[in-house]
Amino acid sequence: MIVRILVSGIDLMSAIRNLMTKFDVKISIAMVGLANSGKTEFVKRILQTNEFIEASVSNTTEFELQILDNFTLLTWDLDDHIPQKKTLWKRSILGANALLFLVDSTNRESFQQNRKLIKDLVDKNFPIRLLVLGSKSDLPNSASVGELMTSLGLMDLDKTKCDVDLFKFSSKTGEGLYAIEEWLNRILFKRRERVINYTKVIACITLCEESGAINEAVLSDSPNLTLLATLRELKRKVTIFSRTMRVHGSGEEVIEIANFKIPIVKEHRHIVALVVGPHDSVPRALEISRNVLKIISPYCDKSINLAKIIRDLYPLDATY
Numbered sequence: 001m002i003v004r005i006l007v008s009g010i011d012l013m014s015a016i017r018n019l020m021t022k023f024d025v026k027i028s029i030a031m032v033g034l035a036n037s038g039k040t041e042f043v044k045r046i047l048q049t050n051e052f053i054e055a056s057v058s059n060t061t062e063f064e065l066q067i068l069d070n071f072t073l074l075t076w077d078l079d080d081h082i083p084q085k086k087t088l089w090k091r092s093i094l095g096a097n098a099l100l101f102l103v104d105s106t107n108r109e110s111f112q113q114n115r116k117l118i119k120d121l122v123d124k125n126f127p128i129r130l131l132v133l134g135s136k137s138d139l140p141n142s143a144s145v146g147e148l149m150t151s152l153g154l155m156d157l158d159k160t161k162c163d164v165d166l167f168k169f170s171s172k173t174g175e176g177l178y179a180i181e182e183w184l185n186r187i188l189f190k191r192r193e194r195v196i197n198y199t200k201v202i203a204c205i206t207l208c209e210e211s212g213a214i215n216e217a218v219l220s221d222s223p224n225l226t227l228l229a230t231l232r233e234l235k236r237k238v239t240i241f242s243r244t245m246r247v248h249g250s251g252e253e254v255i256e257i258a259n260f261k262i263p264i265v266k267e268h269r270h271i272v273a274l275v276v277g278p279h280d281s282v283p284r285a286l287e288i289s290r291n292v293l294k295i296i297s298p299y300c301d302k303s304i305n306l307a308k309i310i311r312d313l314y315p316l317d318a319t320y
């Protein structure tokens with residue numbers, strides 16, 4: 001077994017990593033899945049570093065462990081069965097605070113095998129709380145959430161034994177990572193969800209990939225210098241995002257500038273960056289961005305009234 005211990009020099013932008021180091025309690029997250037399901041890429045993406053100290057502890061190759069302060073991340077390569085009897089499995093994987101099961105959403109031939117593994121896991125280890133993740137959502141042949149639900153038999157699992165959620169994500173484009181963060185937040189820290197987490201939409205910037213046209217709307221009644229400087233910086237970031245995302249049909253990323261949270265979403269050849277408050281719900285902001293994208297996608301000029309679109313769609317998120 002290789003134990004990799006993280007050292008300094010880490011990019012602080014990873015929300016999930018920040019979440020893990022924010023708390024004093026010891027947290028362990030386990031990630032299991034067939035080989036090639038995307039576990040290693042996911043670990044790299046959320047920890048955002050390649051600087052590991054490697055230490056040989058045993059000769060098992062299926063199990064990897066990464067430690068960062070109080071946070072432990074375990075990954076396990078599954079084959080055709082759940083290694084139920086192994087002490088290491090019981091102690092580390094079933095003993096973890098959260099269990100993620102990765103499935104390559106483009107590999108339909110593996111769905112049946114994954115279905116069997118998930119059922120086995122739930123049947124033998126209840127009560128269990130599981131997050132199934134369909135990886136590689138950036139690839140064109142990636143199965144939809146509905147297809148994954150059905151093919152993996154998630155609806156058929158005994159609800160008294162398990163609590164299962166399913167998200168799609170991509171380590172390449174960052175899509176879905178914030179939904180995963182919210183799930184972890186809820187599971188690990190038992191945060192109550194409000195019925196709707198309204199956000200305070202402060203401003204919005206859109207970019208049309210074809211023409212490069214940038215549209216800007218300030219919704220706040222009292223835009224101060226910090227906000228104006230943020231928007232200037234954001235225009236630069238959105239242009240860079242557009243360049244790096246050119247090869248991908250869709251993608252998302254959440255950045256922070258001057259205490260504002262800013263989800264940036266790309267879909268339908270448009271990019272939307274929504275400036276919200278530091279304590280606002282990112283999933284809600286992402287939902288707003290996606291709906292704005294749907295509305296503006298047929299247009300590629302500055303004549304659209306972006307502020308009006310947001311106010312009409314989400315009056316309670318854009319009230320001042």
Ligand SMILES: Nc1nc2c(ncn2[C@@H]2O[C@H](COP(=O)(O)OP(=O)(O)O)[C@@H](O)[C@H]2O)c(=O)[nH]1
Nearest residue numbers: 034035036037038039040041135136170171172
């Ligand atoms: N396009 C795409 N490829 C991915 C993604 N995640 C992993 N891969 C690729 O899938 C292969 C297996 O990924 P890896 O993380 O090593 O899988 P593991 O065996 O579960 O650790 C590698 O070639 C990765 O580059 C993703 O989100 N998008």
Ligand SMILES: [Mg+2]
Nearest residue numbers: 036039040041
């Ligand atoms: Mg791996």
